[in-house]
Amino acid sequence: MWKVYKYTLIDLARNKxxxxxxxxxxxxxxxxxxxEDQPVKAMLSLSQVLLALVPLVSCIFAIVYLYDxxxxxxxxxxxxxxxxxxxxxxxxxxxxxLALGALLGAGLPLLIFFPGGASLTLALAxxxxxxxxxxxxxxxxxxxxxxxxxxxxxxxxxxLFVLVYDAVLLWIMxxxxxxxxxxxxxxxxxxxxxxxxxxxxxLKVDLAAMMGYSGAIYEKFFxxxxxxxxxxxxxxxxxxxxxxxxxxxxxxxDF
Amino acid sequence: MRLARPLRPLAAxxxxxxxxxxxxxxxxxxxxxxxxxxxxxxxxSAAPKDTIRVLQGTYAEGTVRINKPLTILxxxxxxxxxxxEGDVLEITASDVTIRGLRITGTKISNINDNAxxxxxxxxxxxxxxxxxLRCFFAIHLSKARNPLIEGNTITGDPALPESQRANGVHxxxxxxxxxxNNTITDHRDGIYFEFVTDxxxxxxxxxxxxRYGLHFMFSNRDSYAHNLFQHNGAxxxxxxxxxxxMRHNSFISNRGASAYGILFKEINDVTIDSNRFTxxxxxxxxxxCNRMEAKGNEFRSNGWAVRLFSNATACNFSANTFAGNTFDxxxxxxxxxxxxxxxxxxxxxxxxxxxxxxxxxPFRPLSLFAMVNERMPxxxxxxxxxxxxxxxxxxxxxxxxxxxxxxxxxxxxxxPHGKSHL
Numbered sequence: 163m164w165k166v167y168k169y170t171l172i173d174l175a176r177n178k179x180x181x182x183x184x185x186x187x188x189x190x191x192x193x194x195x196x197x198e199d200q201p202v203k204a205m206l207s208l209s210q211v212l213l214a215l216v217p218l219v220s221c222i223f224a225i226v227y228l229y230d231x232x233x234x235x236x237x238x239x240x241x242x243x244x245x246x247x248x249x250x251x252x253x254x255x256x257x258x259x260l261a262l263g264a265l266l267g268a269g270l271p272l273l274i275f276f277p278g279g280a281s282l283t284l285a286l287a288x289x290x291x292x293x294x295x296x297x298x299x300x301x302x303x304x305x306x307x308x309x310x311x312x313x314x315x316x317x318x319x320x321x322l323f324v325l326v327y328d329a330v331l332l333w334i335m336x337x338x339x340x341x342x343x344x345x346x347x348x349x350x351x352x353x354x355x356x357x358x359x360x361x362x363x364x365l366k367v368d369l370a371a372m373m374g375y376s377g378a379i380y381e382k383f384f385x386x387x388x389x390x391x392x393x394x395x396x397x398x399x400x401x402x403x404x405x406x407x408x409x410x411x412x413x414x415x416d417f
Numbered sequence: 418m419r420l421a422r423p424l425r426p427l428a429a430x431x432x433x434x435x436x437x438x439x440x441x442x443x444x445x446x447x448x449x450x451x452x453x454x455x456x457x458x459x460x461x462s463a464a465p466k467d468t469i470r471v472l473q474g475t476y477a478e479g480t481v482r483i484n485k486p487l488t489i490l491x492x493x494x495x496x497x498x499x500x501x502e503g504d505v506l507e508i509t510a511s512d513v514t515i516r517g518l519r520i521t522g523t524k525i526s527n528i529n530d531n532a533x534x535x536x537x538x539x540x541x542x543x544x545x546x547x548x549x550l551r552c553f554f555a556i557h558l559s560k561a562r563n564p565l566i567e568g569n570t571i572t573g574d575p576a577l578p579e580s581q582r583a584n585g586v587h588x589x590x591x592x593x594x595x596x597x598n599n600t601i602t603d604h605r606d607g608i609y610f611e612f613v614t615d616x617x618x619x620x621x622x623x624x625x626x627x628r629y630g631l632h633f634m635f636s637n638r639d640s641y642a643h644n645l646f647q648h649n650g651a652x653x654x655x656x657x658x659x660x661x662x663m664r665h666n667s668f669i670s671n672r673g674a675s676a677y678g679i680l681f682k683e684i685n686d687v688t689i690d691s692n693r694f695t696x697x698x699x700x701x702x703x704x705x706c707n708r709m710e711a712k713g714n715e716f717r718s719n720g721w722a723v724r725l726f727s728n729a730t731a732c733n734f735s736a737n738t739f740a741g742n743t744f745d746x747x748x749x750x751x752x753x754x755x756x757x758x759x760x761x762x763x764x765x766x767x768x769x770x771x772x773x774x775x776x777x778x779p780f781r782p783l784s785l786f787a788m789v790n791e792r793m794p795x796x797x798x799x800x801x802x803x804x805x806x807x808x809x810x811x812x813x814x815x816x817x818x819x820x821x822x823x824x825x826x827x828x829x830x831x832x833p834h835g836k837s838h839l
Binding site: 200202203206209210214324325328329331332335336339343344347348351357360361363364368 | 718720740741743763789792793795796798799800801802803804805806807
């Protein structure tokens with residue numbers, strides 16, 4: 163597995179995309195902090211951009227890369243190698259490269275420009291979202307034979323999580339506003355990894371609003387260390403479940 | 418002091434009489450070693466206008482009643498202990514001055530409203546530079562005219578529940594009070610006014626009181642300036658009053674579901690100028706107010722900067738700074754009889770082509786998401802998501818749900834006072 167990991171990582175390092183991703187994130191982060199005279203505002207704008215962009219790029223790049231590496235994968239598959247080790251190495255290498263890009267491109271400058279818990283949380287959220295959407299991308303790439311279809315599906319999944327799910331959630335709130343649905347909102351929001359990341363950041367930045375009204379419930383739930391651990395566990399589940407399904411599909415895949 | 422020329426000989430004559438005659442005020446000294454050791458005994462034997470000097474030490478004498486105009490001065494902060502019998506000092510005479518005492522040991526009683534220093538129907542009482550420790554009420558004045566309460570340090574017991582706490586400075590039916598440079602912590606309400614008129618509250622600090630930092634009702638023509646209200650359970654509440662003037666106060670970190678930087682309820686003719694609101698759950702709640710001028714205030718990093726109920730009329734907001742708030746404005750209806758003009762909004766995305774310092778397109782402070790959130794508070798979980806940003810953008814381009822008339826037509830491009838003016 164580590165050999166596969168090593169060679170995939172070397173290949174990714176040669177790939178211009180990962181470097182480009184790092185530079186893009188660096189440019190966005192530095193640019194926003196230069197443009198805004200209030201660092202909090204820059205941090206908030208940045209959190210909106212990152213929480214949308216990181217999942218998109220991770221998902222699409224994972225899909226595209228795995229399609230492009232299909233011949234290499236097939237070559238490996240004919241070797242006396244356990245299939246889960248092939249995918250394990252590739253997935254780990256992809257995650258490493260993208261996570262490094264996110265942490266060095268956005269996380270590090272964030273902590274330099276705006277040191278504090280909020281930046282740390284945002285960096286952590288970006289890191290976890292990278293892992294989640296790389297795993298989802300891998301699952302899509304393995305399940306679908308056609309590249310165009312895979313990329314399209316990746317876009318749809320991203321769109322679902324970044325926008326449609328929130329719209330559905332808002333609709334649920336409206337539709338059931340006569341019922342005591344408050345306790346259900348947090349678990350429902352936790353079903354969307356992007357929302358989880360956003361709420362984690364929100365609780366660090368918009369704490370004043372979070373203390374009010376039903377915000378106090380969220381504050382109670384996510385505000386302390388236990389809450390952060392719960393959120394992290396939910397995100398870890400978002401990595402584990404798609405990965406497990408992907409491994410299962412990969413084992414049975416007929417190339 | 419300069420006296421008018423015809424009065425000078427008279428003044429000189431009076432001074433001589435004062436120094437030599439039987440009218441001369443006597444100074445009594447009370448100390449652990451002094452023959453007349455007890456404070457209560459000294460008060461009993463002193464004549465009106467006398468001075469009692471209290472030396473360093475502990476005087477655990479129960480309630481001391483002061484029923485004649487005396488000046489009581491502490492040297493080295495002597496401790497006056499009421500031994501939990503009731504009030505500690507009870508003042509029923511005018512022109513009493515209490516300075517430099519440490520006072521503790523009131524009885525907790527909601528029937529008698531026991532206080533460290535209680536003043537009943539006395540005028541021109543001066544309470545300065547005292548320390549009040551773990552009292553039930555600390556300073557309690559009723560029907561007092563022109564009292565001065567200055568430079569006192571009032572500290573409650575942070576371990577007590579609200580039912581066993583009372584107010585730091587409590588005034589009922591007073592007029593012409595000056596409350597200056599006091600520090601009040603860990604009481605129920607820091608400063609409480611009911612039926613108090615023509616008074617000045619300057620430079621006080623009210624911290625960690627578990628209800629309101631400042632609470633006043635039915636108190637007209639009062640002014641509040643340069644006070645700090647921080648970490649109070651419910652912030653500051655101002656109710657049923659007229660002609661209130663509040664300037665240069667700071668309202669900081671008053672957090673909780675029903676905590677407000679300042680809560681205005683049924684207030685008429687208010688000026689609220691150059692105050693600072695930071696890190697509050699709701700910085701300012703305006704409920705049923707008429708003719709309020711809010712200008713030059715700074716709202717930063719609050720959950721809700723202004724919650725303006727639609728029963729408010731003629732409330733004008735100008736030259737205020739709104740920055741870093743989760744919601745700049747929220748309302749329960751259509752507050753069109755109020756105006757926003759020439760404020761700085763950090764959310765403003767317009768342009769200033771003619772370079773006159775104000776934006777060329779109006780700013781709508783009431784976002785669609787704020788309205789949604791008003792109906793369903795739990796929707797706050799969706800704030801700063803892509804969905805709500807898109808909703809707000811769409812609403813700003815084509816307003817359909819938010820009130821048409823509620824806009825700042827001349828939003829400032831820069832904060833009126835630079836980054837921070839306070």
